[in-house]
Amino acid sequence: MNAVVCFCHFCEIHGPRIVYCTQPFRPQEPKGLLESEEGETKRVKSPSVSSVCSDTVSTQTGAGTGTPSLPSMKNDICEGCYSVKKGFVSYDEGGQVSYVSTQHPNNPQVFSRIRQACIRSLSCEVCPGREGPIFFGDDQYGHVLSYTFYIKDSKARGLRRSYSIIVVMMDKIYLLNSWPFLVPNLQTVVNNLQKKAEIVHENEIGKKSQGDRIFTHHGNLLQRVNCKPARSLIELTNDKNVFVLLHLAFVWILKSCGNRITESILEGPPTEDSIIDMEKIEETEEGFMKVFKVEDETSSDSLQVNTESDVDIIDPTLPLVTNIRHLYKILGIHNFHILCHHVVIGNQIIVMGSVKQLVVSILNALKILLPKGCCRVEYYSDKYQESWKCNFLGLESNVKLPIHVMASEKFVMLEVVYDDSLNGSQFDSLDSDVEDYFRSYDFKMSSPVTLQERAPTVLNKMVAAIQNKNLSDSVLEQCFICLKEEWMNKVKVVFKFTKAGGNRSKEDTEKLLQVMGAKGEEQLLKFWMTGLSAQYRNHILSSHVQAKS
Numbered sequence: 001m002n003a004v005v006c007f008c009h010f011c012e013i014h015g016p017r018i019v020y021c022t023q024p025f026r027p028q029e030p031k032g033l034l035e036s037e038e039g040e041t042k043r044v045k046s047p048s049v050s051s052v053c054s055d056t057v058s059t060q061t062g063a064g065t066g067t068p069s070l071p072s073m074k075n076d077i078c079e080g081c082y083s084v085k086k087g088f089v090s091y092d093e094g095g096q097v098s099y100v101s102t103q104h105p106n107n108p109q110v111f112s113r114i115r116q117a118c119i120r121s122l123s124c125e126v127c128p129g130r131e132g133p134i135f136f137g138d139d140q141y142g143h144v145l146s147y148t149f150y151i152k153d154s155k156a157r158g159l160r161r162s163y164s165i166i167v168v169m170m171d172k173i174y175l176l177n178s179w180p181f182l183v184p185n186l187q188t189v190v191n192n193l194q195k196k197a198e199i200v201h202e203n204e205i206g207k208k209s210q211g212d213r214i215f216t217h218h219g220n221l222l223q224r225v226n227c228k229p230a231r232s233l234i235e236l237t238n239d240k241n242v243f244v245l246l247h248l249a250f251v252w253i254l255k256s257c258g259n260r261i262t263e264s265i266l267e268g269p270p271t272e273d274s275i276i277d278m279e280k281i282e283e284t285e286e287g288f289m290k291v292f293k294v295e296d297e298t299s300s301d302s303l304q305v306n307t308e309s310d311v312d313i314i315d316p317t318l319p320l321v322t323n324i325r326h327l328y329k330i331l332g333i334h335n336f337h338i339l340c341h342h343v344v345i346g347n348q349i350i351v352m353g354s355v356k357q358l359v360v361s362i363l364n365a366l367k368i369l370l371p372k373g374c375c376r377v378e379y380y381s382d383k384y385q386e387s388w389k390c391n392f393l394g395l396e397s398n399v400k401l402p403i404h405v406m407a408s409e410k411f412v413m414l415e416v417v418y419d420d421s422l423n424g425s426q427f428d429s430l431d432s433d434v435e436d437y438f439r440s441y442d443f444k445m446s447s448p449v450t451l452q453e454r455a456p457t458v459l460n461k462m463v464a465a466i467q468n469k470n471l472s473d474s475v476l477e478q479c480f481i482c483l484k485e486e487w488m489n490k491v492k493v494v495f496k497f498t499k500a501g502g503n504r505s506k507e508d509t510e511k512l513l514q515v516m517g518a519k520g521e522e523q524l525l526k527f528w529m530t531g532l533s534a535q536y537r538n539h540i541l542s543s544h545v546q547a548k549s
Contacts, residue, residue: 001024001169001174001178001254001255001257001258002024002169002170002171003023003024003167003168003169003175003254003257004021004022004023004105004110004113004114004167004168004169005021005022005023005165005166005167005168005250005253005254006018006019006020006021006022006114006117006118006165006166006168007019007020007021007083007163007164007165007233007246008118008121008122008163008164008165008166009081009122009161009162009163009233010122010123010161010162010163011078011081011230012156012157012230013078013230014078014081015119016118016119016121016122016123017081017118018103018104018111018114018115018118019081019083019103019233020083020084020101020102020103020243020246021101021102021103021104021105021114022099022100022101022246022247022250022251022254023099023100023105023110024097024098024099024100024254025097025098025099025100026096026097026098027096078230081230083103083232083233083243084101084102084103084243085103087100087101087102087103088100088101088243088244088247089101090247090248090251092255095255095258097255099247099250099251099254099255101243101246101247101250101251112141113141113142113168114166114168116141117137117141117142117144117146117166117168118164118166120136120144120146121134121144121146121148121164121166122148122162122164125146126148127148130148130150131148131149131150132147132148132149133145133146133147133179133182133183133186134146134147134148135175135176135179137168137172139170139172142168142169142170143168143169143170143171143172143175144166144167144168145166145167145175145178145179145182145183146164146165146166146167147164147165147166147183147186147187147190148162148163148164149163149164149165149190149193149194150162150163150194151163151193151194151197151233151236151237152194152197152198152200152201152236153197153201153231153236154201154204154205155204155231156231159201161231161236163193165186165189165190167182167186174261177261178257178260178261181256181257181260182253182257185249185253185256186253189246189249192245193233193237193242196236196237196238196239196242197236197237199238200235200236200237200238271481271485271488272371272372272373272485272488272531272532272533272536273371273372273373273481273484275533275535275536276371276372276373276531276533277372279533279534279535315357318355318357318358319355319357319358319438319441320357320358320361321358321361321362321364321365322361322365323365323368323473324365324366324368324369324466324476324480325466325473325476326365327362327365327366328463328466328467330438330443331443331445333463335443335445336463337455337459337463338412338445338447338451339366339412339414339445340366340369340459340462340463341451341455341456341459342411342412342447342449342451343366343369343370344369344370344456344458344459344524344527345456345523345524345527346374346391346410346523346524346526346527346530347391347410347411347412347447347449348387348390348391348392348393348409348410348411348412349363349366349391349392349393349411349412349414350393350394350395350401350411350412350413350414351363351392351393351394351395351413351414351416352394352395352396352397352399352413352414352415352416353394353397353415353416353417353418354396354397354416354418355416355418356380356394358416358441359379359380359394359395359416360379360380360394362414362416363377363379363392363394366392367392368477368480369459369462369480370484370528370531371484371488371528371531372531373530373531373532373533374391374527374528374530374531375391375392375531376389376390376391376392377390377392377393378390378392378393378394379394380394380395380396381393381394381395381396381399382395382396382399383399384399384401384402384405387409387410387411397415397417401413406448409448410448410449411447411448411449412445412446412447412449413445413446413447414443414444414445415443415444415445415446416441416442416443417441417442417443417444418440418441419440419441419442420440454520456521456524457517457518457521458483458484458486458487458524461483462480462483465479465480465483487518487524487525487528488528488531488532490516490518490525491525491528491529491531491532492532492536493512493516494509494512494513494516494518494525494529495529495532495537495540496540497509497512499540499541500540500541500543513525
């Protein structure tokens with residue numbers, strides 16, 4: 001539990017003061033407080049926590065600029081404000097946490113926060129009955145759970161002294177959720193101190209003769225003429241180990257409260273891309289996963305779908321498109337938007353060039369625009385492949401498209417042409433490093449298809465994310481995942497409505513698309529429907545059949 005527990009006292013001389021505090025330290029934090037010599041350390045081990053009284057854990061003074069200085073022993077601490085000269089350390093070997101108890105925290109910023117909490121807990125923040133728990137705080141100084149109480153003292157004004165135990169942390173929700181645990185355990189600590197002090201109080205009064213005591217009654221408040229302004233907690237409880245016991249109690253509270261509430265990662269259902277990846281893994285009858293499979297030689301004429309591993313070893317001297325944002329810089333906003341429009345609505349993308357590595361990198365960059373189930377890729381081929389076999393096709397520069405493809409197929413061709421005479425003037429505006437790599441390459445785009453003037457909504461959002469310079473490449477990738485999943489959910493609704501919902505009229509379908517904000521996106525939805533996993537399709541269709549029967 002990332003909190004500080006403090007024992008505070010309202011001194012009749014100095015006002016609200018921090019007497020004792022316990023805080024956790026983890027391995028990444030500075031260990032200057034925890035260093036100790038073997039000869040000067042006495043260790044008491046328990047099964048989970050080992051306690052140490054360290055000679056080197058002591059109250060230090062000093063502060064940074066703008067932070068309050070820690071009080072010095074001579075001037076600012078009286079007998080009632082003083083607790084221990086040295087400190088106590090408990091090592092939680094299981095959780096790798098060290099709990100340190102000292103007079104004051106050595107970090108000036110921590111001291112500033114708990115100093116403010118101490119003042120408020122013993123002055124302006126008052127709970128009903130003046131004894132008990134109360135919650136207060138803010139985001140600047142932290143949030144505080146304070147338990148205020150009194151301890152009897154025959155030599156104090158009113159025969160009692162005011163104390164509080166405060167728990168300070170920055171996480172408001174965590175502290176409030178810990179209220180049911182903290183309050184009863186703090187009350188147990190308080191009751192134990194009060195019982196010890198009451199015994200001492202009764203013994204001191206019993207030893208005095210009746211003539212030595214002068215009391216005046218004002219309601220329930222007793223006032224004493226001769227009082228001692230400062231008495232230590234050790235004297236009030238007659239227990240020399242009272243601060244050792246407080247240390248153990250505070251350590252147990254911090255450790256147990258931290259174990260009581262733990263964070264759990266809530267994961268949603270797997271994305272369509274994850275399901276597609278799992279469906280591609282083949283399982284043998286014995287339950288083993290096939291890492292690869294050997295193709296029969298007789299099937300050599302069939303389509304060989306290349307993967308990234310089939311690509312030759314990358315040559316660092318050749319140009320390479322690293323990601324979708326890089327491709328955007330190379331093509332420019334106009335050509336890039338047209339190319340991506342063809343991609344998201346399912347038209348065949350043909351990239352033709354003599355440099356295999358560059359062609360493959362362009363196709364890999366474009367794949368991020370589509371769900372994995374919609375990507376059918378032939379990375380580099382010496383002959384044309386039909387669009388029903390692959391929607392991403394890489395071709396050698398000398399391949400000619402068939403006449404029927406040029407006449408009827410929906411495709412866009414991106415030709416990557418190498419020309420030594422080019423000097424980079426073919427690009428509108430590029431970063432210097434991109435220009436150096438591609439100044440001898442020209443990118444020509446052609447297509448027989450006339451696109452709609454209105455681009456798909458998801459494409460506009462993707463382009464806006466690419467243009468946003470505040471998004472890093474990793475954040476941009478996560479943004480694309482979210483956008484694709486959002487629209488795949490709409491695709492699922494349309495699939496269930498049209499394929500498994502019986503006969504639906506055109507008007508009903510249009511109303512559904514309008515409600516989902518997908519009106520005019522029919523072409524994209526129809527293509528993305530091919531990317532649905534077989535698991536989802538079978539589930540919806542089987543549920544529909546069972547509902548009919």
